[in-house]
Amino acid sequence: MASLTSRSRLRSAFTLIELLVVIAIIAILIGLLLPAVQKVREAAARMKCQNNLKQIGIALHAYHDGIGRLPPGGANDRAPFGTSSSGWGSSWLTYILPYIEQDNLFRQLTFNGSSGWSHATNAQRISNVTISTYRCPSSPLPINCPSPPPASGTNIMMPTYVGIAGAVNSLIPGYTEARQNSGGGSTGCCSGGIATGGGVLHPYSQTQFSGITDGLTNTIVVSEHGDFLTTANGARVAWTASGPHGWMIGVAGGNAPPGYNPGGDARMFQLTGIRYAINRKTGWTNGGNCGSEGVCDNTGANIPLNSAHTGGVNTLLGDGSVRFLRDTIPLSTLAQLATRDDGVVLPSID
16 A cells, blocks of 8 residues: 555656756746837837837927927027137037926036037036936946046947938938038047038027928938947947047037038037938948048038837937837938928828
8 A cells, every 4th residue: 555655656746857847838928028028018019118218209399399499409609509600619408408307417517618529617517427318228238338538538438310300412402401511530529520411400490390391290300320330350339429438528610511510520419311211221331421421420410310119219309209100211202301391292101
């Protein structure tokens, strides 16, 4: 009798084969569920990204209501944007801080003496500050930029959104864009590419809604710069108009395009002029040539709109709505959306 009981207990345990079968089944179930979980996570991240753009849109409208115009895409510290005219000033991301619940930070900043780069006080104020509204959760880019200001600034956040400065000439059939200028011919830092001024946010812009004659619903104001560019030698570099310096830096000198060409340096941080298709990631000269292509890591004025989302980018329109633009959109149509007053009939967009 004891022997039968012992055998019964032995038979109630899992054999090695049964255990392996169970493990295999669990692995198959995990394999089936993981893509679904990843899709849910990406959908949530994409929704958060769209909400960030909506918050930026609300901030831009509030700024316009309060000041009577939109902020400059970027400026040095000349009036009416500051109290001096030297060095690298601040970006549109800086000027809308009070309207995204960052008024306390804004009040600590000083807009003179190169406010956006190398200003000792400002560099300390923005060190270790992460503004979630300026970061898409889907972006694989590092939180902080690799080259902080040389003035006691560390851990300066890298944003993943970019202002639309316009589009280069010859992209829109039947329309000539004269508001542009080229920088120098340097491969890397510091030429820029083709600085444009036909959009809503450009160097020294003071755009009013009444000046967006193509219609607020037909004009993009902000989009995404949130992915990596893989260079010819396999290196991955941040593919964003903040370059290596972070979210506060704007532009250095000159006037609005076509006069914006300060010493051959046409860089316009936190801004891009449409020149290439959305998410274009190939065909660059070893990662880009700032002078001839307007694409490089420090920083090209024509870096394509890009994101980690599959198939396109989120964009903020002038009316405050958010639209996903697929990377198959014709370049001519994208250029029309980036230009505030081309007057050309916009084709339907799928």
